[in-house]
Amino acid sequence: xxxxxxxxxxxxxxxxxxxxxxxxxxxxxxxxxxxxxxxxxxxxxxxxxxxxxxxxxxxxxxxxxxxxxxxxxxxxxxxxxxxxxxxxxxxxxxxxxxxxxxxxxxxxxxxxxxxxxxxxxxxxxxxxxxxxxxxxxxxxxxxxxxxxxxxxxxxxxxxxxxxxxxxxxxxxxxxxxxxxxxxxxxxxxxxxxxxxxxxxxxxxxxxxxxxxxxxxxxxxxxxxxxxxxxxxxxxxxxxxxxxxxxxxxxxxxxxxxxxxxxxxxxxxxxx
Ligand SMILES: C[S@@+](CC[C@H](N)C(=O)[O-])C[C@H]1O[C@@H](n2cnc3c(N)ncnc32)[C@H](O)[C@@H]1O
Numbered sequence: 171x172x173x174x175x176x177x178x179x180x181x182x183x184x185x186x187x188x189x190x191x192x193x194x195x196x197x198x199x200x201x202x203x204x205x206x207x208x209x210x211x212x213x214x215x216x217x218x219x220x221x222x223x224x225x226x227x228x229x230x231x232x233x234x235x236x237x238x239x240x241x242x243x244x245x246x247x248x249x250x251x252x253x254x255x256x257x258x259x260x261x262x263x264x265x266x267x268x269x270x271x272x273x274x275x276x277x278x279x280x281x282x283x284x285x286x287x288x289x290x291x292x293x294x295x296x297x298x299x300x301x302x303x304x305x306x307x308x309x310x311x312x313x314x315x316x317x318x319x320x321x322x323x324x325x326x327x328x329x330x331x332x333x334x335x336x337x338x339x340x341x342x343x344x345x346x347x348x349x350x351x352x353x354x355x356x357x358x359x360x361x362x363x364x365x366x367x368x369x370x371x372x373x374x375x376x377x378x379x380x381x382x383x384x385x386x387x388x389x390x391x392x393x394x395x396x397x398x399x400x401x402x403x404x405x406x407x408x409x410x411x412x413x414x415x416x417x418x419x420x421x422x423x424x425x426x427x428x429x430x431x432x433x434x435x436x437x438x439x440x441x
Contacts, residue, residue: 191379194224197281200365200432201308208232209276212300214266214293215239215283219247219259225279226251226259235272237264269296276305284353285311285337285346294357298437307359307435310367312428313347319426325414328407329388335402336393347431359435366432372425380426381419385412 194202198221205211205228213222216236226234236259238244244261251259264270266280267287278297284290297307314334319326337344346353351364371380388394389412397403403411418424 190218190220192220192281194221194228196369197221198225198279198308198310199367200310200434201277201279201306202228204277204306204308204434205229210234210302211277211279212237212272212275212297214278214280214297215286216247216261217243219244219250219261221281222247222261223251223254223256223259225277226256227254229277230256230258232258232276234259235275236261237266237270237272239263239265266293266296269299272300274302274305275300276302277308278305279308281310282312284309284350285344286340286342288341290343290346290349291353291356294353294359294435298357298359298435301437303437303439305437307354307437308433309350309354310430310432311346311350312344312430314344314428316345316347317426317428319418319424321418321421321423323414323418325411326418328403329384329411329414332388332397332403332408332411333393336396336400339396339400339402347429350431350433354433354435359433361436361438363434363436364432365434366429368427368429370425370427374422377419377421377424377426381415381424385415385419388412388415 205225207229209229209232211225211229211234213236216222216238219236222234222236236247241263244263247261278301284293287293301307317330334344351362354362371377388408394408398405
């Protein structure tokens with residue numbers, strides 16, 4: 171299986187849409203103090219590149235490289251950088267699990283990537299090898315089992331069960347956040363600063379976006395196909411889950427939070 175087809179989320183419009191809102195402030199605040207002008211940065215699994223472009227603005231004139239296994243999503247990232255007028259950035263197709271030779275960077279970063287991989291520890295080893303002595307490796311990942319929302323709805327409980335079952339069926343770990351420190355230690359990182367932060371979607375705009383995105387994604391993405399093919403849910407149940415997301419989005423009391431784990435690994439001067 172190619173790394174692109176192994177990526178369980180797929181790149182349906184509803185999946186990529188959920189990534190376009192992302193910035194350093196809402197998705198990599200723990201890394202912000204490291205993003206100093208002149209630093210070079212590798213953004214692993216950059217997706218549509220909104221975080222990558224934000225990073226590039228902060229480290230300019232430092233060079234930023236975004237890598238991803240999907241050429242289609244890289245093209246979106248290039249287009250986004252062009253639109254935003256960010257010039258100190260380039261995007262290349264590369265697979266972090268195969269120890270790509272890309273040179274060395276002051277900061278090697280991955281946002282919501284390790285949770286999709288079958289061997290996140292090896293990916294972290296490869297990221298550590300791409301960092302300059304004295305540099306940092308940073309990762310932030312969702313912890314799906316810890317997601318919580320209001321109002322209670324049994325169909326949304328099933329959403330979480332189905333999503334986690336599909337991810338586990340792919341050999342990946344949707345509850346990655348709590349495991350990041352252990353993965354960093356297993357990868358050989360010695361100086362690791364762990365932290366956590368949370369996404370909260372509760373305003374009418376956020377609910378329309380998040381609920382609308384999941385209402386589509388659970389019906390029309392690789393997750394939906396795998397849920398049915400793996401026997402985790404029927405197509406009819408996915409339609410009920412989709413309706414539950416629309417009801418949640420329309421409910422003025424609707425509130426959804428998902429915690430993330432974060433690690434900042436300092437690479438010694440001697441590597
Ligand atoms: C959930 S998206 C996150 C995108 C981006 N980091 C963000 O937060 O907006 C995960 C991305 O990792 C990419 N990816 C998956 N496996 C990869 C691998 N082995 N090497 C590099 N990128 C990978 C996927 O193609 C996808 O674009």
